[in-house]
Amino acid sequence: MAFSIHTFETNPEGNLGFAFHQTISEGQELYFLAKFNVETSEPQSMAEIIFGAIVDHMETSKIENHYDRFEDALKAANVEAKKNNITGANPPEIVVAYFDLHQLYLSQCGPSEAYLIRDHGVSQITEIADQAESLFLNILSGQVMIDDVILLSSNRILRTLTANELADILGKQNFQQASNQFRQELSQKSEEDLLVTIIGIGKKEETPAAGFLNRMVSTAENAAAPLKAALTGDDTLVEKDHGSDTPLKTEIKTPNSRVSSNKISDIPGSASAVASLKKIAQFRPQKNLVILAGVILLLLLIGLGVKSINWESEEEVGLREELNIAREALQQADTFIIQGERASAKEYLNKADKSVQQVFKSKSKLFRSDAQFILAAIKDKQLQVENAKQATPRLVADLGAKSDNLSARGLIGLDGSFYVFDNKNVIKTVRNVVESPATLSASGGSVIAGANRPDQKTLVFLTDDPRLIEYREGIITPMQTQDEN
Numbered sequence: 001m002a003f004s005i006h007t008f009e010t011n012p013e014g015n016l017g018f019a020f021h022q023t024i025s026e027g028q029e030l031y032f033l034a035k036f037n038v039e040t041s042e043p044q045s046m047a048e049i050i051f052g053a054i055v056d057h058m059e060t061s062k063i064e065n066h067y068d069r070f071e072d073a074l075k076a077a078n079v080e081a082k083k084n085n086i087t088g089a090n091p092p093e094i095v096v097a098y099f100d101l102h103q104l105y106l107s108q109c110g111p112s113e114a115y116l117i118r119d120h121g122v123s124q125i126t127e128i129a130d131q132a133e134s135l136f137l138n139i140l141s142g143q144v145m146i147d148d149v150i151l152l153s154s155n156r157i158l159r160t161l162t163a164n165e166l167a168d169i170l171g172k173q174n175f176q177q178a179s180n181q182f183r184q185e186l187s188q189k190s191e192e193d194l195l196v197t198i199i200g201i202g203k204k205e206e207t208p209a210a211g212f213l214n215r216m217v218s219t220a221e222n223a224a225a226p227l228k229a230a231l232t233g234d235d236t237l238v239e240k241d242h243g244s245d246t247p248l249k250t251e252i253k254t255p256n257s258r259v260s261s262n263k264i265s266d267i268p269g270s271a272s273a274v275a276s277l278k279k280i281a282q283f284r285p286q287k288n289l290v291i292l293a294g295v296i297l298l299l300l301l302i303g304l305g306v307k308s309i310n311w312e313s314e315e316e317v318g319l320r321e322e323l324n325i326a327r328e329a330l331q332q333a334d335t336f337i338i339q340g341e342r343a344s345a346k347e348y349l350n351k352a353d354k355s356v357q358q359v360f361k362s363k364s365k366l367f368r369s370d371a372q373f374i375l376a377a378i379k380d381k382q383l384q385v386e387n388a389k390q391a392t393p394r395l396v397a398d399l400g401a402k403s404d405n406l407s408a409r410g411l412i413g414l415d416g417s418f419y420v421f422d423n424k425n426v427i428k429t430v431r432n433v434v435e436s437p438a439t440l441s442a443s444g445g446s447v448i449a450g451a452n453r454p455d456q457k458t459l460v461f462l463t464d465d466p467r468l469i470e471y472r473e474g475i476i477t478p479m480q481t482q483d484e485n
Contacts, residue, residue, distance in 0.1 A: 002203075005197065008196055020032040030097070031095075032050075032094070050135070054096060057069075067105060077135065104141065104143070104144050111128060150198075151196070151198055154194055160186060160190040319358075319359050326374050329355065333352065342385050346385050353378050412452050413452065415457060419450075421447055426471060445467060459472070
């Protein structure tokens with residue numbers, strides 16, 4: 001599964017933030033977000049120790065169950081945190097997210113939070129635990145889908161933006177523009193020092209995502225000393241909020257830390273291209289110019305290939321737009337149902353159904369599963385509008401066995417049996433047994449209506465003669481009346 005990532009920090013006030021990423025195996029991605037108080041001693045080393053413990057355990061563990069492996073990795077991080085006195089009254093703000101294809105495992109400590117944005121709805125998926133000796137106490141697990149957005153934050157976002165604003169901004173199709181707008185809104189509306197990572201599930205962008213160095217650190221002793229010496233100026237690895245998403249270009253290489261570049265794309269050959277790019281830096285400019293030119297040409301070809309792979313056809317764009325229209329119409333209908341405006345709700349439900357049917361009519365099979373979920377939601381809302389319940393039909397008796405041309409006018413129940421009548425006859429059914437028709441009107445009149453009288457165990461029928469006909473235990477008794485009403 002492909003991810004688009006944007007990480008940034010707003011209004012930095014000195015608290016040090018770190019954002020790490022490590023690919024554990026194919027389809028398994030680990031994201032780490034941490035922010036330490038200014039009073040913390042050597043926060044960079046602390047972040048590397050915690051993250052390194054999680055990474056080392058995830059890579060070396062023989063446990064096949066991903067939940068159990070992630071839990072053991074967090075326990076290992078808790079042990080390292082206790083050894084280095086990281087826990088306390090003011091724990092750091094940390095979020096750890098581990099993806100195994102469509103499955104997400106997530107934990108946090110401190111006031112940090114995580115949110116799921118799906119179908120224009122926002123759900124908080126972390127629960128802030130009471131302060132304890134251990135950093136990580138709870139684990140959330142669940143499935144993610146294409147077009148979901150996972151938001152990791154060092155502190156609460158909903159104090160600054162409402163859930164609707166958050167869904168409107170990050171629910172846009174252009175993920176890069178959505179991330180930039182979210183960053184701008186957060187910076188303008190809040191003076192709080194926040195560290196944020198936005199993860200788009202299956203989101204596509206014209207340019208690679210930027211914002212932080214992807215690093216894997218080891219837990220070897222004295223790893224922090226050479227790393228800190230390699231940094232110039234700013235000790236934090238997170239790009240500060242200077243109003244742009246320009247990728248960090250500095251690669252930090254130390255004897256005890258390994259650096260990986262930003263992920264280009266999940267296509268064959270991209271890893272070798274990165275490896276080739278790193279080798280180029282080792283050549284002297286005056287030598288191997290032919291090889292250098294060849295590698296550059298190869299990278300250009302790979303870039304064109306990536307762009308062509310990520311390019312959406314016009315049909316795919318159109319179907320995606322129809323689903324967006326259906327989701328928006330469904331949300332509007334839900335609002336009108338709450339307000340009691342059933343006519344307006346029904347109108348928007350019809351609009352949503354029309355858009356979903358366009359997806360089903362398409363020759364392409366794209367988005368069929370999404371359309372099925374939306375269609376099920378539309379049917380549920382339609383029942384709410386009509387104040388009805390879903391009925392499940394059950395076959396009681398087949399009347400065609402006795403009459404091929406029956407045109408029933410009514411159904412009456414009496415003493416556990418059902419009586420079906422047309423304009424001339426009445427047919428009694430006992431469970432699945434159908435008796436022969438009994439003629440009600442021999443005078444030529446047609447039956448207009450029928451009713452039961454349970455106290456007398458009798459059925460009464462009205463004809464257009466006018467005449468009343470009584471049916472009791474198979475006996476038919478016509479009765480004259482002068483009252484035509």
